[in-house]
Amino acid sequence: MANSAPLAFYITICCIAFIISKIIISLLCYKRWTRKRRIIEDSLSGGKMVMFISPMTQALSSKAFMKKTMKLTNKDIIGSGGYGTVYKLVVDENTAFAVKRLNKGNCDKDLGFERELNAMGDIKHRNIVTLHGFYIAQQFNLLIYELMPNGSLDARLHKKSAEEKPLDWPSRYRIAVGAARGLSYLHHDCIPHIIHRDIKSSNILLDHNMDARVSDFGLATLMEPDQTHVSTVVAGTFGYLAPEYFDTGKATTKGDVYSFGVVLLELLTGKRPTDESFIEEGTKLVTWVKGVMEDKREEHAIDSDLVCFPVEEVKKIFAVAEQCLEPDPSKRPTMSRVLKMLEQIKIDKSGYAS
């Protein structure tokens, strides 16, 4: 009888601890759910605007946002691509977005368009451009992205202005690792897994720290975890497409790995996959680099803008690119393996990962 009092005390304490932990877990889940929920769902001139909750969008009203969007002009354009035009939208001195106005016709036939956009709003990763919201209307659709102040890798490598210094080796290495981390996240950590399908240097944007952010999910297709591929009409960009894609038309994660290998070669050589000099010589970047590697002359393929670089480290990245560019997709590494190999290069050299 004397022992029963402490026992009852312990049982009570355990029960209380159990109940408190359940309450905390429920509160955390609720907080996460409300954070993910759409904050604005409105009808504006027959369209539907959806903004995902985030510190950047919290203080925004949909009407004020749309008013500013309607005032965008040609001088606000920061880029354009096959799917539409990208504008810089400044809300106030601390807040700006990149607004992509999609050409109508690319998405209006897609019944899953809105569902896919909602899924994209949930993707938050330090190496992926955040989608803050979207607007769907009869005449046009808008995608509202986080603005990347340093533009695209393509522009930084190939369209440098006279004042811009060429990208140095440490920046290129960081960009390679960041892009690999973003892509690996899409392939392995998102449920359903995501195949990007249009990896190229213009879809790798650079944030304020010059870190890589994978962008443009206009072509990405969500797939169920047990699926290994999705079949579609030809998508992607010439020069980056894996050879098997021309035969099968099937987009796979290994197709993204191939495209990433081409981006690695761009970072190393400073040349575009469709550089005019290759066309004149009847070759292409991938074939040219493979020849150079067979002759063990990688240093000769390095971008002439790179005045100082660690030869051994660079050779190892050529070797990673070579694996990504294996003609047989089953021999290509997964993106998580590519990321590990890239990170390992720095660990081997300096004893720690950058």
Ligand SMILES: Nc1ncnc2c1ncn2[C@@H]1O[C@H](COP(=O)(O)OP(=O)(O)OP(=O)(O)O)[C@@H](O)[C@H]1O
């Ligand atoms: N979030 C962003 N922040 C800053 N600039 C951006 C952003 N999104 C796109 N851009 C700029 O707009 C350009 C065009 O982007 P867009 O995604 O429309 O086309 P693309 O990637 O060049 O080609 P495609 O449409 O064939 O994929 C980019 O190269 C980049 O310079």
